[in-house]
Amino acid sequence: MFNVAPVHFIRDEESMERKTALYAEHVAAGARIVPFAGWLMPLSYGSELAEHRAVREDAGLFDVSHMGIADIEGEGAGNFLRRLLANDVARLTVPGQAQYGVMLNAEGGILDDLIVYYLAPGRYRVVINAARREADLNWMRRRGSAAVRIVEREDLALIAVQGPRARERSVVEFPEAIKGGVLDLKPFTAAERGDWMVARTGYTGEDGWEVMLPADRAPSLWRGLVSMGIRPCGLAARDSLRLEAGLNLYGQDMDEATHPYESNLGWTVALEPRDREFIGRDALERIKSEGPRRRLVGLVLRTRGVIRHGQVVRTADGSGVVTSGGFSPSLERSIALARIPAGEACEATVEIRGRAVAAAIVKPPFVRRGKLLVTLDNQT
Amino acid sequence: MSDIPTDLHYTETHEWLREEDDGSLLLGVTAHAVELLGDLVYVELPEPESELSGGEACAVVESTKAASDVYSPVNGVVEAVNEALNDSPELVNQDPYGAGWLVRIRPATTGSFDGLLDAGQYANHIESAG
The missing domain is CATH 3.30.1360.120 (Probable tRNA modification gtpase trme; domain 1)
Known part of the structure; x- marks a missing residue:
């Protein structure tokens, strides 16, 4: 079997x-x-x-513990991270504050998502995905300077x-x-x-x-x-x-071929102040002015079955693909994240093992702090 | 290693068959399979009266991580399915050789278990598959 x-x-x-x-x-x-x-x-x-x-x-x-931890230190650390990350570490003003965000390539593609901790003036800590550890550190080191030390904390x-x-x-x-x-x-x-x-x-x-x-x-x-x-x-x-929490997994729901505006991560992009030249900024401004062509949505399966990564999703706006799918123990039905063409569609069908199964399109998260945030009661 | 009942017939793909007094066969998946799959969250069962061909998929068990086909080891007709699994797929985890049975088959030929493994052979099989 x-x-x-x-x-x-x-x-x-x-x-x-x-x-x-x-x-x-x-x-x-x-x-x-x-x-x-x-x-x-x-x-x-x-x-x-x-x-x-x-x-x-x-x-x-x-x-x-498989996740990568690196300390970014030195008088240039803050400016280094302000150039490297789409979110702005200048918003971290009190030691101990943390910030979620993404690191982009010049085309606006997502190299990784990470959390930055501001520990002290000239001292930050980043936590990066295990599968991206080497690629991230190489990317950072190639863009470093004498005023920045990148210390991996193995x-x-x-x-x-x-x-x-x-x-x-x-x-x-x-x-x-x-x-x-x-x-x-x-x-x-x-x-x-x-x-x-x-x-x-x-x-x-x-x-x-x-x-x-x-x-x-x-x-x-x-x-x-x-x-x-x-x-x-x-x-x-x-x-x-x-x-269930609607949190993206790198390599599945986002990667170098996707940008933050089609990954539910526009909120992590700090375009203000406008004179901050971070990597990927030009691409993101262009994408934003043209309007993103795709969106990352939540799906809730209307009947029994389990949505899986890679399955085809059909909507009135066109076809897309399941990026993460599975069974939600809290909702007791299958849920998914899917990338579909931009539009207003609120119904979809998912191609599950040769059958087209109906699903509602919802805005993630599905569950947060123990509370169910989506319901099908008024729709079924 | 989980206990392997000695009164059942097994496949290399981790199904079991039990011959009932009325000549029908109960089909299920082994404790070893369930251990590898993890918690089941959905079981798709065949339509009653549908025809089964030996070696072809007749049901699907889905765990939190993957969907797996369950193959009928014999030719026959679906006499009944375990409806309780629709609401409680976890029965397969809890009692794979009992309440977690999947399909009751009326076999085309009774008493023929050629090519199936007995408990000892199945134990060797999963041992060697590591």
């Missing part, structure tokens, strides 16, 4: 993939380990649906604790030095003490932390968080959570 190649399920001790500092924890917990972006990562620890629900209703724990692990009860339940496990005051952090801000950084950010649509810490301290924090009843969650739950 398998079209799932067994190679996805290897647990090979001699494989080329890298292991995070928490690999032994995952194996000991019985996780299904899969290669992902050059790393051996947990796909799930038994039931990805239960893990998904834990994050929506309570608290869940993710090892995301010495750090990254643990996300997500869910309505994640923050209060996890904070007791933090070191004394950083514990005080983190519960007062506002969304998209961070506190830093030594090599520890606690940020109120995430990729699930729920409240929570992303914690950066020395890799050799990660196993004891992980075990402490598990002992507080916080459920370990794998990549499968991370994917269904981010899809």
Whole structure:
């Protein structure tokens, strides 16, 4: 019955993939380990649906140490990032503030999406996708100067604790030095003490932390968080959570061939002030004045079935393609992100295994902070 | 390794067949398959009375990550399908050899299981497939 190649399920001790500092924890917990972006990562620890629900209703724990972390330092760091990123780090004025955005090529194509933390004058930290780490760092280094240092932080692990009860339940496990005051952090801000950084950010649509810490301290924090009843969650739950939250996945919902205005990311592009010359600006201004030709929308399947990546979508405005599809445990039906021609269409059909299945076109997110944001009640 | 019931017939593609007292066959997927697939979220079942050809897809099980065809190991006719899976596909995860059965088949030929594996052979098969 398998079209799932067994190679996805290897647990090979001699494989080329890298292991995070928490690999032994995952194996000991019985996780299904899969290669992902050059790393051996947990796909799930038994039931990805239960893990998904834990994050929506309570608290869940993710090892995301595969993501790239780099510190951008020096007196030129701010101006360097203002040229490199479509969002404007000059909007970060208080140390600890964070900003989501994209890095573009000259044509406005998306090289990666990332979070920038402003840590101190002349000191920023970026968190980038694992699969884009080398390409991003090469791109940055080629555009650097003597006034900028780019320091990759492979010495750090990254643990996300997500869910309505994640923050209060996890904070007791933090070191004394950083514990005080983190519960007062506002969304998209961070506190830093030594090599520890606690940020109120995430990729699930729920409240929570992303914690950066020395890799050799990660196993004891992980075990402490598990002992507080916080459920370990794998990549499968991370994917269904981010899809419900309407958050793009790089390489699927966006890539170098797509620009922010057709990726729901226009809000991350800072065209003001107009004299800031960031890479991709000219292309984006032209696209904006002409009007984007495509849009990234949400789909909610009207009947049973599961929408998958790559399936064809038909609308009154023309055909498009599913960029991410799956089952939404919160909505208990299939949802998707799809890129379709620009227009006003609000109904679509998805070609699922040879059948045309009806879907409503909606504006993501589907779920945020535990609340369902789309309903089909008045449409079916 | 999950327990493999000794009274069933197996395929290399991880289906199982159980011969019932009335000569009909129950078709399902193995615990090993379910373990690899993860949580099922949708099961597509054939129409009752539709004809099945051995080796051809007759159902689809979809997990959070992928859709997989389920092949009928025998020629026959669909006598019934497990309607409970429409609302509760997780039954396949919870009880793959019992409440998670998929299709009841009236086989064209009774008592013929040529080419199918017994529990020991199936255990060796999944062992060697790693």
